[in-house]
Amino acid sequence: MNVRPATEADREAIGELLLVSWGSHIAVAHGTAYDATTLPALIAEQDDRIVGLLTYTIEDDALEVVTLDALERRSGVGSALMSAAVDVARRAGVRRLWLITTNDNLDALRFYQRRGLRIVGVTPGGVDASRELKPSIPPTGAYGIPLHDELTLELTL
Numbered sequence: 001m002n003v004r005p006a007t008e009a010d011r012e013a014i015g016e017l018l019l020v021s022w023g024s025h026i027a028v029a030h031g032t033a034y035d036a037t038t039l040p041a042l043i044a045e046q047d048d049r050i051v052g053l054l055t056y057t058i059e060d061d062a063l064e065v066v067t068l069d070a071l072e073r074r075s076g077v078g079s080a081l082m083s084a085a086v087d088v089a090r091r092a093g094v095r096r097l098w099l100i101t102t103n104d105n106l107d108a109l110r111f112y113q114r115r116g117l118r119i120v121g122v123t124p125g126g127v128d129a130s131r132e133l134k135p136s137i138p139p140t141g142a143y144g145i146p147l148h149d150e151l152t153l154e155l156t157l
């Protein structure tokens with residue numbers, strides 16, 4: 001598997017992937033709506049097929065992971081993308097990498113904590129607030145868990 005920075009030529013494929021994974025290329029977290037197709041991105045490829053995508057933004061002293069998707073799970077795609085994002089953050093000279101996940105996303109919580117990220121914030125009702133900006137966010141998430149809250153995870157670099 002190869003991880004590389006996305007280029008302009010990848011924009012259409014990125015838009016399609018986000019649409020399939022999240023129903024939209026607009027990602028909403030911590031009260032901010034991002035058009036993820038306009039963000040810098042890392043692409044994981046295997047045999048010329050896109051198998052994963054991470055979009056991010058760098059602001060102040062931090063890299064925020066905005067979206068992360070492994071199209072093939074449990075085969076190292078997510079880890080390779082996170083590791084590449086850490087490299088990007090270090091090269092940019094920022095002090096931390098952070099992201100928001102949601103209270104239902106137990107798989108992601110496990111994945112991130114296994115990769116050294118710490119839970120540094122819980123925003124009760126954070127997803128309910130995001131739903132005001134993006135009404136397509138469903139009321140129920142993974143494992144049938146009611147989707148309400150945001151969790152902030154962080155890796156100090």
Ligand SMILES: CC(C)(COP(=O)(O)OP(=O)(O)OC[C@H]1O[C@@H](n2cnc3c(N)ncnc32)[C@H](O)[C@@H]1OP(=O)(O)O)[C@@H](O)C(=O)NCCC(=O)NCCS
Pocket residue numbers: 067068069070071072073074075076077078079080099100101102105107108110111114
């Ligand atoms: C969260 C997510 C990105 C993780 O990606 P992933 O590609 O499945 O992650 P990895 O394969 O790198 O690691 C997952 C586990 O599989 C294991 N694994 C990796 N390759 C493996 C292999 N070939 N055989 C068996 N296990 C393997 C890893 O060791 C890891 O286990 P560990 O945490 O105990 O070490 C993925 O589940 C996903 O896309 N979820 C949906 C979107 C989402 O929720 N994104 C996050 C939003 S905040």
